[in-house]
Amino acid sequence: MAEAKRLPATPEIRERWGNFAWTPANEKQVAVVIGRYPPGRQQSAIIPLLDLAQRQIGAETNTQGWLPIPVIETIAHQLGMPPIRAYEVATFYTMFNLAPVGRFHVQVCGTTPCMLRGSDDVLEACYKKGLKKGSTTDDGLFTLTEVECLGACANAPMVQINDDNFEDLTFDSMTAVLDALAKGESPKAGPQIERQTSCPEGGPTSLPEMAGANHDYRGSWS
Ligand code: FES
16 A cells, blocks of 8 residues: 655754745746636646646756645745645645655556556565665665556556656566666666557557558448
C-alpha cells in the first residue's frame, strides 16, 4: 500500500522557503495560467501552480522537486484561497511531493494488475540497487515510493520516474533503467518490450489491415 502523506512544517522549512518567489519566467507563466479562468475563479489554477512551483524547486535543487508548506501557503494566498484548500489538493495527488526527493523519483505501482504482473520483481530490482521505500539514496539520485494505480495497467507492471512511464517491466529491465539513469543516460520511456504504446504484444490482433493504412472494411460487411 502507498504510505499516507505527511505535511512537514518545521521552523527550518519555514525559514528556508518562507520567502519563495517565482522566477521571472514562471511569473509570466503564472499570469498565463490564471488568465485561463474566469474572473473570480482563479482558485481553479491551484493544480497547475502547485506543479509549476514543484518544478521550480526541482530546478533549483537539482531534484524532481517538492512542495514545502510555506510555498503551498504562498500560492494559496496568491489565489485568494484559504491555505487548507491548497493543503487538501497538495495532499490528495501523488504527483505532489510533500518532502524532498532525489534527482529521480521512482514511483512503483503496486496495485493489483501491476502486482499480478510482477511489481514485486520491480521492487526487488530497486532494493538490489540500494533503494528503500520512503527514502532517498545517499547519493541523492533516487527516491523510492510505492503508489496506487497510475493508469497504465494494460502495460503492467510499470513505474513512473519523474515525467516518464516505464512499462512492461521485469527485474532485468528495471535494473537496466536504474543503471542508465545512474550513468546520466536517458533510457527509452514507455514499454520495455516490443509493443507499440498499449497495443497487444507482437502487433495488432483486431482489424489488422487498419494498422498500416486506413483500410475500409465496410465492403466486407454483409
Ligand atoms: S495497476 Fe499499475 S498502472 Fe494500474
